[in-house]
Amino acid sequence: MFHKTGQILSRLIKQWSPNKPRPAADQNEPLSSSIQVNLNKISSVFANASDLVIRQLQIGTREQTEAFVVYLDGLVEKTIVNDNILEPLTLELRQAQANGGVSRKRVLALIKKQVLSVGQVKEATTVQAVIDAVLSGETVIVIDGSAVALVANTRGWETRGVQEPPTESVVRGPREGFTETLRTNTALLRRKIKNINLKLETMKIGKQTKTDVCIAYLKGIVNDKLVEEVKRRLAEIDTDSILESGYIEQFIEDAPYSFLPTVGNTEKPDIAAAKLLEGRIVILTDGTPFALTVPYLFMEAFQSSEDYYSRPFYSTIVRWIRFTAFFLSVFSPAIYVALTTFHPEMLPPALLISMAAAREGTPFPAIVEALGMGVIYEILREAGIRLPKPIGQAVSIVGALVIGESAVTAGLIGAPMVIVISITAIASFVVPAISDVTAVMRLILTVMAGIFGQYGIMMAVAGILTHMVSLRSLGVPYLSPLAPTNIPDLKDVLIRAPWWAMSTRPRVIGWHRPVRQKFHLKPEPPSDTNRDRT
């Protein structure tokens, strides 16, 4: 039913949105062979751009040729432009001509092949290509008498270094995180996977921002249909701006009307590499350290990179701690409300008496307490995130003292409710990837518990469960490998099997080539020789 509504809505939106053909770019014309025409065109396009640098030169000695070099200050590496472009153009070309003499016609080829000592030099034939190159930090050399411009890669700008990301910190494992620069991020991935099969396809998205977006996948492991589907979805994005990967996420996700995320994100190259190696696709976006991973399944939220670096026994326990924390953070307010409002007889008598005593004299029913405290907790959390750090402490003091202590002493809320909300809050931090999801689920469950008690909780669970089961991420069932059950895949969900036992990749995603490593890799002591001696 919701699919239906969604279809109608999206159809309406499509009808409303003006789908006019874009005006043909007048810059799409080819470059002229007259340098003056080219100069005028480029400077008129870049009018009022104070960071544009146009350096006019005369190159050669016998036949002086007009030329100019154009780049955007701040986007280029100045030393490269000075030492490897301007200096050779002005000095070395002169020597070359002095030695043999070069005709005007051959000067372009000479510059490209012998003069410029820059790693990557391309040719541009249209004004638009020149503009795009300049905007992305490249240096363009235009020479009189030639309708072809040379584009030298001189990109280099102020960036943040590779640091430990604040969102996914680990005790054991690599600490480097993605940065805001796409090239750095792809390099970080390449350093993890030294394999020609690691494909990095780049496209530009955003009519205004022209953001570089890179699709990374491991050919041979990934399902090619998934790659095609991701490319199709990305190509369909027709928007002004992509400032963060979150924009892309909302354009390509499978279930836009669901509160559950069907696209994952990570800030760490080792996690991204692991996802690639499982047959997933990573989408890197220029300007943000957050890479998207698809397909994203619900159970990935309970997997941490550290699980795989530590030994399996404790990892398995920690994984179950996460499941427990998730259930606590989703269910505890609802169960508390249901117990106090509808089913006091379910509590052991001693607990019931102490809870009733604590709630004695509080003015609000349990459901109002639960919702109110939930809202106050969310306010405190949001305030703590946005405020500068020194003030943030003040917020937590106010929250802890005033709301935790004074409100109970004043008899406004019962002490058990404060405990319940605290458990909820702490537990939701254990599974940070889906803390927003738990908040929504908690709200649904608490409201249903307030109306119907235990029956309401169960109906809400049934509703949420059927909804989750119905979702897909790029065609992969969202709750797999739980439903549809895939028993071999449970080795990395319900437990964390030791590495020598993880012989197959997750079949749901990597069915293309499921075998990851040799079977029977279990380490064993050498057979007999040592035993005799001891």
Next chain:
Amino acid sequence: MLEDGRITDRQFMLLIIVSRLILSLTYLPALNSPPENQDVWIAGLLSFPVHLLLAVPAYLLAQRFKDRSIIQSAELILGKTGKIIGALYVWFFLHMTALTLRQLSCYLTSVPYPETPAPVFIIVTALFAALAVGYGVETICRTGEIMTPVVMFSIFVVIILIAKDMDLKALAPMLEKGIAPVLHGALTIAARTVEILFVTMLLPYLNQPGTAKKAMAWGIFFFIFFFTIITVSIITTFDVEQAINRTFPFFSTVRLISIGEFLERIDAVHLGIWILGLFIKISIYYYLTALGAAQLFNLQDYRPIVLPLGTIIVSLSVLQAENMVELREFTSYKVWTWYALFFITFLPLILLVVAVLRRREVQAR
């Protein structure tokens, strides 16, 4: 195609188990059916071959018309008259949905929510089930795939926890009234397995239709296994006389669990699991009603008629019985056995015979 979902044989098996087993966790009408003594569990065991026997016509019919439901194949076999049989089946699934909804609300209003009017539970459950029906058969089966192991596990836990209160002497004397009432009991137990009809409706959606036979047999086997341990645990914790007189026998057993004055009140958890399991049962019958009706009237999509059918189901559910006594009267073995057998075995048998005589088979399409 009305439904483009696909289900696996494991999902099919688990669906049969949960759908048949879940009501035994509260109502256990088998205790009030012949032989009406401590031999119920033997009747349960003996019902396995009876189940298989009753399932044969439905299975053969479904196999003969692999990509058609019984509603479509009835039309193919009998022409216009087939529509009447199709309508009968739609009615039966509708009635099953309404009945199950009523059984849910009856339990809820009699134990945990004595002051809430029954229609509240019927309407709310029907709405949530409608959501699941809208998502399609895949979603219902996958939800079942998650929940059924939980149901089975919870039964095991209950049996282990109650083991110290069991008195196996209560099972003696065996075959007190002879074998005939036990066989009669086996028939009544098998006649309650309406889930046999799943094969006639869901076979076209199995991704490996060849596995249906095995999945059905295993589903029935697991059901009988759990049914037997449930009845044994009830009879051995209470006396036979007490067990028969209880409205919710297994639930009373669960309430008895008390270990170290700490592990008590398991019934709350049990109730939660029971509601979820029953939700799956209601959803699948609701789904079959909607799908069947859409097939009957040759609709393009079954989703638009889900909510209209829901109003009929809710009204029927409220109206069909004045109170619990009437409901139990209808679901007792005297009435239910013949009502259900008509649909489970008799109609498929007639259709099968006519199909064989008229040499109707599915043309290779």
